[in-house]
Amino acid sequence: MKAAGSRAIGKGAGVGRTDASTGRLRGRAREAFRQCFSFRWVAAAVIVLVWFVYFPIVDNFIISTTRSDIYTGDVSYVGLGNYSRLLHDKVVWSALWNNCAYAVISVIFQVFGAFILAGIIESLRSDFWRRFWRALYFVPSAISLTVTGLLFYFIYQPQIGILDAVMRATGLGALIQPWLGSEHTAIYAIIAMSQWQGFGYSTLLFAVAIQKIPGEIFDAARIDGIGPIRRIISITWPLTREMTGLMILVTITGAFQVFNEVMVMTGGGPNNASQVLGTWVYQQGFIQDDFGYGAAIASVVFVATMLTGAAHLWYTKRGRVSW
Amino acid sequence: MTTLAVPHTGPRVSATRIIGRTLLLSFLVCLGIVVAYPLLWMALNGFKDNEQIFGTPFSLPRHFSWANYVNAWNHGVRSYVITSLLVTISSGICTVLISAWTAFGLTRTHLPGRPFILALVLGGLMLSPTVALIPLVQMFQGLGLYNSDWALIILYTAFRVPFTTFLIRAYMIDLPAELDEAATIDGATDSQRFWRVILPMCRPIIISCIILHVLFAWNEYIFAMVFTSGSDTTTLPVGLALLMARHSTNYAEVFAAMTISALPIVVVFFATQRYFVRGLAEGIGK
Numbered sequence: 001m002k003a004a005g006s007r008a009i010g011k012g013a014g015v016g017r018t019d020a021s022t023g024r025l026r027g028r029a030r031e032a033f034r035q036c037f038s039f040r041w042v043a044a045a046v047i048v049l050v051w052f053v054y055f056p057i058v059d060n061f062i063i064s065t066t067r068s069d070i071y072t073g074d075v076s077y078v079g080l081g082n083y084s085r086l087l088h089d090k091v092v093w094s095a096l097w098n099n100c101a102y103a104v105i106s107v108i109f110q111v112f113g114a115f116i117l118a119g120i121i122e123s124l125r126s127d128f129w130r131r132f133w134r135a136l137y138f139v140p141s142a143i144s145l146t147v148t149g150l151l152f153y154f155i156y157q158p159q160i161g162i163l164d165a166v167m168r169a170t171g172l173g174a175l176i177q178p179w180l181g182s183e184h185t186a187i188y189a190i191i192a193m194s195q196w197q198g199f200g201y202s203t204l205l206f207a208v209a210i211q212k213i214p215g216e217i218f219d220a221a222r223i224d225g226i227g228p229i230r231r232i233i234s235i236t237w238p239l240t241r242e243m244t245g246l247m248i249l250v251t252i253t254g255a256f257q258v259f260n261e262v263m264v265m266t267g268g269g270p271n272n273a274s275q276v277l278g279t280w281v282y283q284q285g286f287i288q289d290d291f292g293y294g295a296a297i298a299s300v301v302f303v304a305t306m307l308t309g310a311a312h313l314w315y316t317k318r319g320r321v322s323w
Numbered sequence: 324m325t326t327l328a329v330p331h332t333g334p335r336v337s338a339t340r341i342i343g344r345t346l347l348l349s350f351l352v353c354l355g356i357v358v359a360y361p362l363l364w365m366a367l368n369g370f371k372d373n374e375q376i377f378g379t380p381f382s383l384p385r386h387f388s389w390a391n392y393v394n395a396w397n398h399g400v401r402s403y404v405i406t407s408l409l410v411t412i413s414s415g416i417c418t419v420l421i422s423a424w425t426a427f428g429l430t431r432t433h434l435p436g437r438p439f440i441l442a443l444v445l446g447g448l449m450l451s452p453t454v455a456l457i458p459l460v461q462m463f464q465g466l467g468l469y470n471s472d473w474a475l476i477i478l479y480t481a482f483r484v485p486f487t488t489f490l491i492r493a494y495m496i497d498l499p500a501e502l503d504e505a506a507t508i509d510g511a512t513d514s515q516r517f518w519r520v521i522l523p524m525c526r527p528i529i530i531s532c533i534i535l536h537v538l539f540a541w542n543e544y545i546f547a548m549v550f551t552s553g554s555d556t557t558t559l560p561v562g563l564a565l566l567m568a569r570h571s572t573n574y575a576e577v578f579a580a581m582t583i584s585a586l587p588i589v590v591v592f593f594a595t596q597r598y599f600v601r602g603l604a605e606g607i608g609k
Contacts, residue, residue, distance in 0.1 A: 035435055038513065041428025042440050044421045045484050049447050052481035056455035056462065063457055117354075120347055135596055136355050139362065142592040143585040144542030146560035150567060150581055151365050160376050160574065162364060200358070208604040257451045260544035264564055278453045278545070285457050286549065295457045302454045309449045 057302065064295035082296035092297060095275045098187045099304070102194070102276070103255035109195040110202045111247045115240070117199070118206035119232045134207050137200035145197060149264035152193040156180050183273035186266050190274060194261055202247050209243035210236055242316070249312040256304045277301050362585070369395075369579035376574050391579035398570070400580050402555075403562030410472055410558055411540040414479035418536050419529060421480065422487035427517050429488075430495045431503055447485030452478075452545055460549060474550040475558070479540050487532045494528035494605055495521065531602020534595050541588050559584045 067078045121133045155161045156179035164176050179189040259278035268275040285294025369391050370384035463469040506516045547558045
């Protein structure tokens with residue numbers, strides 16, 4: 001009764017709560033003013049975002065067409081000079097490759113692996129154990145990449161590290177490498193740490209998505225005699241498609257912004273073999289003080305994330321499954 | 324219901340099912356060990372001395388002495404913790420307030436040009452700190468905020484508002500419109516409607532947003548390193564890297580510092596896990 005009554009009165013209030021004597025026009029003007037005045041709710045976000053997020057991104061492209069002299073501080077316009085230098089920079093290409101390897105491996109483990117793991121956890125009957133595994137696997141994601149990076153720096157270390165010791169104990173001693181010290185393994189050692197750190201987060205998100213699937217669908221499938229593996233393939237996978245798309249997007253864009261773990265574990269070394277775009281921006285922009293060139297490398301990161309975003313938009317547009 | 328299927332398929336299936344369950348469980352346990360053991364190793368190494376760390380990496384510490392933890396705390400970790408706390412709390416309050424206002428404006432007012440503002444705010448999700456880094460440094464040098472806590476508070480807020488707004492908006496959009504109408508009839512202004520009606524109803528998602536922001540701000544590295552590394556006040560992640568560079572021979576102390584840095588956030592996570600998961604469930608996937 002309340003709902004119906006209030007809706008009728010509410011409508012009247014919305015049009016303009018004016019006395020019969022005041023003109024209709026004045027009421028409308030006041031309403032328009034009131035609507036514009038509600039801009040105050042979003043003003044803070046708009047100002048902060050335009051000032052500190054959008055403007056710097058535009059500015060980055062402007063800076064990338066300049067070259068500043070380290071000694072005099074003079075800024076000169078060089079057009080696309082920094083970009084043509086980019087094409088001939090071997091480290092940029094190897095950094096791009098490292099970012100791509102990061103993206104591919106992370107999608108395999110943190111999206112597909114996490115999906116399967118979430119499916120296994122959610123198939124457990126006891127609520128306590130479901131919560132236990134989800135929480136345990138999440139713990140590394142709560143800890144900073146600086147701590148986990150340093151931790152794995154020690155784990156990979158030949159003298160005190162436990163990885164080499166475990167490998168020796170299990171008869172894999174012949175495969176031991178100078179994990180972070182070799183040009184061939186450094187980036188993969190870092191990526192491995194990143195999987196350890198991040199898979200619990202996506203597992204938790206997938207578990208949440210699976211919980212949102214109505215239980216009747218699974219019950220119906222069970223009555224029809226459909227086994228657990230088939231249930232995952234034919235029910236869980238299609239019905240969590242939106243989450244999968246979102247996770248792939250987040251994982252790939254994250255892979256192109258990698259910085260922290262590389263900085264802490266190798267600093268890009270040895271011999272720039274484990275540089276990623278983020279650390280190369282830092283190296284060129286702040287260590288070499290070449291802002292223009294650093295900004296040009298940052299533009300590559302921008303293009304990569306935008307392309308991923310566009311691909312995701314295309315993927316979600318292909319229709320969504322709903323229930 | 325399931326009993327219908329059981330006699331039909333026979334006992335052979337239940338045997339494979341038991342084997343399957345055992346395999347799955349042992350997989351979960353092994354993965355659990357891979358996750359938990361390194362963390363345990365880190366905390367235990369904080370109790371050892373260097374000789375023990377090198378000599379017997381797998382053994383328990385000979386005696387539990389807090390000396391390394393105390394030394395790490397006194398060698399700078401205390402000031403890192405204070406800075407981290409300050410930055411995390413201030414930026415958390417700013418982010419959640421601004422995001423809740425924005426979500427309110429976008430879902431519960433007749434704001435003109437809403438789709439445009441929504442696109443502007445959510446578009447921020449795709450923009451990364453790396454790309455804005457160099458211009459931001461120049462900007463903050465110009466503003467005189469370079470090497471200060473303010474830089475981090477502003478930047479953490481600016482870069483987290485899109486995500487936080489996205490979560491709160493998804494929650495707010497589902498609150499029934501009758502709430503606003505009833506409040507308006509009772510003579511509530513827009514502000515009263517926000518503070519007294521809508522915001523209290525969004526409590527679950529607000530709590531999740533606070534937790535997510537704490538996880539982010541406590542652990543953030545790239546801004547913290549670039550914007551405060553030259554000053555005395557650094558946050559924990561950057562401070563740890565500094566400690567590592569300075570005391571790289573005293574591993575035990577570094578391990579202790581790492582544990583001090585990791586412990587609060589793990590405790591926060593376990594204490595608030597329930598809200599965290601519920602908030603994510605309600606915020607994401609809509």
